[in-house]
Amino acid sequence: MPAEGTNIQKELNPLANAERQFEEAAARLNLPAGLKEVIKKPRRTTIVSLPVMMDDGTIRIFTGYRVQHSIVRGPAKGGIRYHPDVTREEVEALAAWMTWKCAVVNIPFGGGKGGVVCDPAKLSKAELERLTRRYAADLSDVFGPESDVPAPDVNTNEQVMAWIVDTYSMHERRTEYAVVTGKPLEVGGSAGRREATGRGVLFCAREACAHLKLPLKGARIAVQGFGNVGSVSADLMTRDGGLLVAVADVTGAIHNPAGIDLQGLLRYAADHRGVKGFPGAKTLTTPIVEYDCDILVPAALENVITRENADRVKARIVAEGANGPTTPDADQILEKKGVFVIPDILCNSGGVTVSYFEWVQNRMGFYWPENEVNQRLEHTMVEAFKDVLIKSMEHRVNMRVAAFMVAIERVVKVIMLRGLYA
Ligand code: NAD
Numbered sequence: 001m002p003a004e005g006t007n008i009q010k011e012l013n014p015l016a017n018a019e020r021q022f023e024e025a026a027a028r029l030n031l032p033a034g035l036k037e038v039i040k041k042p043r044r045t046t047i048v049s050l051p052v053m054m055d056d057g058t059i060r061i062f063t064g065y066r067v068q069h070s071i072v073r074g075p076a077k078g079g080i081r082y083h084p085d086v087t088r089e090e091v092e093a094l095a096a097w098m099t100w101k102c103a104v105v106n107i108p109f110g111g112g113k114g115g116v117v118c119d120p121a122k123l124s125k126a127e128l129e130r131l132t133r134r135y136a137a138d139l140s141d142v143f144g145p146e147s148d149v150p151a152p153d154v155n156t157n158e159q160v161m162a163w164i165v166d167t168y169s170m171h172e173r174r175t176e177y178a179v180v181t182g183k184p185l186e187v188g189g190s191a192g193r194r195e196a197t198g199r200g201v202l203f204c205a206r207e208a209c210a211h212l213k214l215p216l217k218g219a220r221i222a223v224q225g226f227g228n229v230g231s232v233s234a235d236l237m238t239r240d241g242g243l244l245v246a247v248a249d250v251t252g253a254i255h256n257p258a259g260i261d262l263q264g265l266l267r268y269a270a271d272h273r274g275v276k277g278f279p280g281a282k283t284l285t286t287p288i289v290e291y292d293c294d295i296l297v298p299a300a301l302e303n304v305i306t307r308e309n310a311d312r313v314k315a316r317i318v319a320e321g322a323n324g325p326t327t328p329d330a331d332q333i334l335e336k337k338g339v340f341v342i343p344d345i346l347c348n349s350g351g352v353t354v355s356y357f358e359w360v361q362n363r364m365g366f367y368w369p370e371n372e373v374n375q376r377l378e379h380t381m382v383e384a385f386k387d388v389l390i391k392s393m394e395h396r397v398n399m400r401v402a403a404f405m406v407a408i409e410r411v412v413k414v415i416m417l418r419g420l421y422a
Contacts, residue, residue: 011327012303014093020328022096025404028395031412038420039099039411042069042092043076043110048138050116052131055124062118064135066142066150069095069111072414075146076112077102077352079153079182080135080160082128086115094153097323098352101345103407105384107356112148114139120155132160136167143168145178145363151355152182162187178362181355190358192373193351197321198232198299199374200350203381204342205237205295205319211389212340214294214316217241220257222293222315224248225300226275229321229348231266233297238262246284246291249300252276253284255291289313298325305330313339320344335398343400345407346388353380 010016019040026036050062065088068076078098081091091113099111116135120128142148143164152161161183168179177188185191192199209216221242223234226249238244244262246255251274254260261280268278276283289296289305290312298304299321305313310326310333318334318341320326326334326341334341354377361367368376392402 011306011329013089014302014324015089017324017328018093018096021400021404022100022408024328025397025401025408028397028401029405029408029412031408032416035412035415038415039070039072039408040096042067042095043071044068044142045088045092046139046142047088048135050131050134050138052127052134054127062116062131062135064114064116064138065091066114066139066148067091067095067112068142068148069113070099070411071110071147072411072418073099073103073110074108075110075144076148077109077151077355078111078113079151080114080116080156081153082116082118082120082155082160084117084119086117091115094323097345099411100404100407101349101352102356103410104345104388104403105349105353105380106387106410107353107380109149109352109356112150113153114150115153128160129163132163133167136164137171140168140171143179145176145359149178149355149359150180151352158182158184158187158189178359181358182351183358188358188362190354190361190373191368191370192377193354193358194228195232195236196354196373196377197229197348197351198234198236199377200353200381201229201233201297201299201319201321201347202236202240203350203378204347204385205233205242205297205317206240207382207385207389208317208319208340208342209295212316215241218243219294220245220292221295221297222246222255222288222291223297223299223321224288224304224325225298225322226265226269227299229351230297230299231269233299233319233321235262235266237295237297242295245293246288247275247281248284248288249275253288254278254281255284256281287312291315295319298322301325303327305334307333310334311337313337315339317342320347323348331398331400341399342385343403346384346399346403349384350377350381353377
């Protein structure tokens with residue numbers, strides 16, 4: 001492979017990127033000797049081989065992972081991803097980001113992540129259920145409300161969480177809702193959880209606009225990804241006066257500089273399984289991350305803004321709904337251009353924040369109305385945004401470095417107070 005290809009592969013390696021982001025922030029903090037290594041490495045990685053009976057009577061073995069990056073501030077917290085490209089490295093990177101994300105919003109969780117190497121599109125519902133139950137059963141001594149609390153991630157959903165609750169509860173011989181979050185409302189879920197990540201993106205975008213003196217009313221917004229995070233962010237930002245000018249999903253991309261009718265697009269995308277062909281807009285043939293807009297919301301995949309295209313980003317604000325959409329190389333280019341990036345560990349932390357509320361409600365057995373969930377979410381996110389912005393101004397660093405600095409300091413503080421066991 002040519003040298004350039006190798007460099008690109010390196011740029012797109014999530015574990016290398018998570019470590020580089022950590023190192024950049026850690027280097028600016030006066031950390032006690034040795035502590036950096038303690039908090040950098042995952043605490044525990046569990047790998048399981050999962051035999052599953054397929055519908056045709058054959059047996060297939062799937063590989064599953066669960067990584068607990070940190071349990072210093074509380075139980076490990078993080079989603080479970082079902083995808084053919086899941087690797088141990090990817091799960092370790094995502095688990096580390098969860099540690100920093102939970103610390104940025106100051107909720108009492110550590111970081112974890114899980115994954116199963118599979119293509120759910122090629123599995124029947126019954127096969128998916130058997131795979132999920134076997135994964136949950138094999139990890140039933142790892143999971144637990146006080147130790148490790150999973151949630152949905154790519155290709156897992158409320159139904160998968162309900163199966164995990166049931167499997168775990170059968171092993172425990174009692175119903176235990178607090179073992180996972182992101183559950184259906186009827187099975188211990190929280191009001192407002194489905195919209196929480198997009199709502200958090202809105203709160204961060206509002207704060208960023210106020211800081212930059214850029215009115216959200218009339219701001220041109222481009223959104224990549226029209227799933228949970230992208231569609232809710234677009235909906236709430238347009239309700240706040242933003243003008244949605246471009247949307248992309250896996251089916252294609254559309255744009256309308258005069259504004260896209262969001263409610264119409266929501267209905268169209270539900271009926272047509274995507275945004276492609278929406279009559280109220282034209283097809284967009286250029287990459288959406290390069291679209292002329294004020295606020296770009298990447299809410300689909302990792303590594304969409306790289307050193308190859310960062311220079312062509314025209315947005316004033318990049319609000320990272322997705323995890324890891326901007327590579328560290330691209331970050332440097334965006335910073336030089338004066339683009340204000342709201343980093344993923346802050347911008348998309350609304351989801352895990354309401355997961356925390358769900359866990360609290362499960363443990364109390366008392367459920368809050370949606371407006372209470374949303375108010376608490378707003379308070380948490382606005383406080384976190386302020387903490388990061390102040391750190392960024394004090395140290396003259398970008399928001400990502402500042403967010404990592406805030407998070408690392410909070411984790412280290414707890415280690416210093418608790419001390420090292422034995
Ligand atoms: P989702 O599956 O609901 O939606 C993903 C969207 O991305 C879909 O619209 C899909 O069509 C689109 N997409 C896929 N490939 C694309 C491509 N090549 N180009 C353009 N669009 C493409 O997923 P989600 O829950 O909205 O998650 C999106 C991102 O946000 C992921 O990175 C996820 O890790 C992150 N995230 C989600 C949550 C949450 O609560 N759902 C919380 C934090 C972070």
